Amino acid sequence: MLLFLNTDQPHKAGWEGYDYLINWPMIDGNRTTVKQNAGGWNWREAGEATYRVEANELMIAVPRTAIGMTSTPVSFDFHWADNIQGTGDIEDFFLNGDSAPNRRFNYRYTTG
Numbered sequence: 001m002l003l004f005l006n007t008d009q010p011h012k013a014g015w016e017g018y019d020y021l022i023n024w025p026m027i028d029g030n031r032t033t034v035k036q037n038a039g040g041w042n043w044r045e046a047g048e049a050t051y052r053v054e055a056n057e058l059m060i061a062v063p064r065t066a067i068g069m070t071s072t073p074v075s076f077d078f079h080w081a082d083n084i085q086g087t088g089d090i091e092d093f094f095l096n097g098d099s100a101p102n103r104r105f106n107y108r109y110t111t112g
Contacts, residue, residue, distance in 0.1 A: 001081075020066075046067070078108075084096050090104065
């Protein structure tokens with residue numbers, strides 16, 4: 001299950017607007033990777049996040065420092081993708097695996 005973050009709304013940089021990729025790959029049973037886009041479908045290490053799984057729920061705790069969001073308020077778009085082929089083709093979101101929200105839509109998180 002991959003988590004894509006767009007931290008500079010509207011998207012100005014990154015792969016298809018996504019600046020960070022989380023959980024590709026997992027490190028161990030409670031730590032995973034946070035990667036920052038390095039142009040195209042290229043990603044570099046930006047930090048670590050912790051995660052846990054309970055039944056059919058996945059919870060990921062990403063340090064704000066790892067995604068360059070240390071001040072308040074915080075606002076970012078995000079997209080979940082599961083079982084994509086990792087080819088760097090945005091069509092993977094709707095051709096392979098599962099994606100939420102559907103196709104190229106994003107969820108938005110904003111603090112007050």
